[in-house]
Amino acid sequence: MNMTHLKYYITLVEQASFTKAANELLIAQPSLSMAIKKLETELELKLLDRSKRDLSLTKEGEILYEEAKKLMNHVNYVEGEMKRLKDQGPMELAIGIIESAKFWIPKILKAIKDEYPGVRIEIVEVLGLDDVHKALNNYDIHFAITNQLMSKQEVNVLPIYKENFVALLPTGHSLTKKAQLDVTDLISESFIIFKEGFQTRQDILNAFRQAGSKPNIQFEVERFETAISFVEEGLGVTLVPENYIKSFQNNRYEVRELNDHNVTRTVFLAHDTRRYLPPLVNRSIELIRGFFEGELSE
Template structure:
């Protein structure tokens, strides 16, 4: 298979007719039809259903389209990367992260900049599982820091650390007087939790279920910052990753460990297995892993 033939095939699929596709590709319609037919002969498969006026895909054609899109995307990215490396050198790093990692990521960047001072860094907030997978698959980011294990054969998920989740209480809350709290202490409290689709929500609600407690959910949010601000105003309580408050500035709320339940989560590095990663990206990954392994090399 030639890359050019796959591009032609993808264009026919996305433009829905040979006429539109030929116009976009600046070739004649007969030439385009011949190319697609040759591709089918080469593969020994029927890719296009020609029984209708509009071009529709066979089952085999759908599979080829999906895989060809990935291949072309990867090919174009590698070609662009090689051209840029030749002209400018490795000058860009882009990655996505979850909110709680913002407490330690600047420390990694500081070390990274000592070696790659001229690198332009792009940082994206990537919170949900769908956002992580989409950003990696589309090559929007080189890597992602996430608290969700990704069950995808094209994405490698590397555990880097585990952290406890802790309760955040308003300043004048009665539970502040306790040395520690239990899940049962939170049963009737107005609760602030992440919206559906976030792994932290699942971790918290699972802990409640295991304790036989039904949380009184009053607010659903996307960011821990919002939840903590609401706690400060006495609107309820919430549960957040320990690192989020450990490295944050001092806030007028109280942090309490939850003693009778192992509420914790794992934070991962996620990368696309099929993507070429420049040396500077691999170095950034090593710095992250070394930071939590206690290794300075």
């Protein structure tokens, strides 16, 4: 396949118009139409559903777009990396993280900067499973720190540490009289949980399920920050990873440990095995794994 034709095809799909795509590519519209037809002839597949007035893809066209996009991202990344190696320009590192990683990631970044003073580091929040997949597929990040369980063959997932959940209660709540809580203590409370697609939701529901119960879900949110603000306003209770609240000094909610040993989650480091990882990235992964060495066996 001609890479230029693939580029034309990707632009056409994203612009949803031959005219707009041609303008974006700075070519004549007939040239674009001819390139798309040549691509279809080469593949012996119809990529566009020409029976519809608006630009519409066939099933084969949708698949080609997704795969061509990945290929183009990879080509662009390799070209950029080769140019960097040639020019010896500033090194770059992009890491996707979940909210609770904020308590330890600065220590790792300090270690990386000590070894690579010229590196420019970008931190990207990847909360849900779709966020992680998209960031890895689009090469927006070199690797992700995530609690999401990932089953894609091309993604290597390394467990790095476990963390416990703790209960957050509004100040003055009746359950604050207890030093520790069981999950079953929270059954009748208005519960704040995380939306579908977030592994934290499944971890919490599994904990309730193993206790033979289920939470009284009243609010669904996407971020721990939002859940905590709801608790502060007395709207309900929630469970959050203990590491997330380590750096908070706030008396507008109460924290209680849980007796249940199964209310934990595993945090992973995930990266795409199809992507070349520079020495800087591999060293960063080593530093992270070394930071938590022994955590999973405790």
